[in-house]
Amino acid sequence: MRDARSTMIDDIERLVRVESPSADLDAVARAADAVTALGTARIGAEPERIVLRGHTHLRWRLGRGPRRVLLLGHHDTVWPLGSLDTRPFEVRDGVLRGPGCFDMKAGLVMALHAIAALDDPDGVTLLVTGDEEIGSPSSRGLIESEAAGCAAALVLEAAAEGGALKTERKGTSLYEVLVRGVAAHAGLEPERGVNATIEAAHQILAVAAIARAEAGTTVTPTLLRAGDTTNTVPASARLAVDVRVRDAAEQARVDRAMRGLSPVLDGASLVVGGGVNRPPLPAFASAELFGRAAALADRLGVGPLTSAAVGGASDGNFTAGAGTPTLDGLGAVGGGAHADHEHVLIAELPRRTALLSALVRDLLGTHPPSRPDEEAADGGPAG
Template sequence: MDLDVMLGDLAVLVECESFSADHRAVARSAGVVGEFGERLLGVAAETVVIEGVSHLRWSFGEPRVLLLGHHDTVWPMGTLGRIPWSVVDGVARGPGVFDMKAGLVQMFHALAGLSSLEGVCVLVTGDEELGSPTSRGLIEESARGCAAAFVMEASADGGALKIARKGTSNYELVVHGRSSHAGLDPGKGLNAGVELAHQVLALDGLAARVNGANPARTGRPGELGPVTVTPTLSSAGTTTNTVPAQARVAVDVRVPTVAAQHRVDELIRALTPRIAGTRLEVLGGPNRPPLEPDSSAELFALAQRVAADLSLGPLEGAGVGGASDGNFTAGVGCPTLDGLGAVGGGAHAEGEHVIVAEMPGRAALLRGLIEAVRA
């Protein structure tokens, strides 16, 4: 594979900013990705627009292998002016370069080298960074019945493949109280902010109730660690001299198993007020099921064999706390291997970067995996 050509393609993708919340920008990016796909695969994409979000899909016969990626990024429009595209000393930088535009370039170049695309489905979504609210159905539909899903998200540290991911749940707990004048009639109010404080402490203790005395071990490949329940963004009240009538807190939940995800959901919905007269409302719930190690075990072993045949060096596997669209493919029973994209680091951070010398090898690994699954 020609690294210079790959880098030229990557530059075009990075310089087309695609902030998830900007549907026009995502549509422009879909156009650029579609052009790459048509050039390298010889077929125009099916463009699927759902609630203003642009997704792309290519299908070649009866699908056996799903290649999954996204073209949206977390970076607001204009970030390119502050963090421009560059390649210095073998390191590429720019918004979205690692998560996950380099992975898309590797994917298309891997496919271009196949003698046939029969049995391959490619899906590139436009809202992964938002939790895939419009693309989840497409992902699950495309994955059902496939023998493998290869997810082009960036690698874990050191180029490790992601062989397990925690599932995620997102909640908002809303407290309803009653307002009153904080100076004249404080006792007539029901302080939602104080009730929220009680609930934040209760939420903070839920993980220990699920994990018990023996939380999941960590340190071995694929182990995901314990359940975490983290209260995050919170607010209460309207003015400084009014007893708050409403307060709310967002809650981030990460779980290693489906059973743990269900248990946390039960506990959150069972929370009760401490202040008489206040009322709790729970919004949200489970978003992505966990990608458990069993979903990737056979494909990871296959990847290790392919890497050895290509003299790419030993492949490591890692379990990670972050979720991806691979959680959805695993959730519908499709064997899934994640982290096949770029080698580098700094996802969602100022130091986002890609080690460019690794790109041809990662593309070759993907090509070998596709050939092996279709054999």
């Protein structure tokens, strides 16, 4: 029988080779086909296929009992079609590489293998969404409804630096400020115009001033577009704003401040769109689960575990916002999410998969876990 590590590498390769940029609905559907085939082979059950606004999501509800543990992941990536041509899948010197391997196709494989290692997965739901990288516009309601009433949501996003679990995530808000001015010829009569670019500059400074470094609140003007031609006073501009906050009160304060922006130039006007995207995942939502995971890691010999607070958001923000205890970063150990050096450390795959399986088992209240070396002797969590 093949060892667990080799089987997991092959499974990750199968998923990485099916490219799945979030905005390409056909590509996401093809990736869902690949996850369906692999999941059916590993856990012996087919998922429900749920298509919302064109995005394909997969849901396995295992057993007939009440839902107790939600495993949460996504199969879409940030990488455009053709990325494999310049960043091919490869395994070398204990490191696995390929677009989307770390964020988060390795995490999906880990979830499937962890479930396969359970004697009885009754009460486990595995939800794999197809639009996480663009803010989960279609899947948010699905995620929140699946999390409701569960004892825990375990998120298969990749671990933080050094393999730390993610016990706190900032909430995110996304805004667009539309600036309206008045066009005029830049050479003949610029004084008759209202310059939207200059108004946008005023608004950039006003937006940046909303941040509170002492509270961990960042308010970052990002993308700016203005004008149509080089010899015309611009009549319009658009400014995108990225907001990250640690708590709901700060998120509400920033929202009020953004909607309270006012024009500086006579004749200019503003329209502020967007708003809250994901609520914060506060530390208290993860504390008890992290304690469980740390104790299990010590028992399995894969500890000690560390934790990290991160600025990036995930679908775990939604499960925590729904009131479900949530532990994030249970996926691959490695680095380079969304970057050319994206990679997974192979040695950690069976260790972290054994920990995930043990944590699910513990939450279900079933028998104690075995050590990962004992699982490997039986062929590992591949089932």
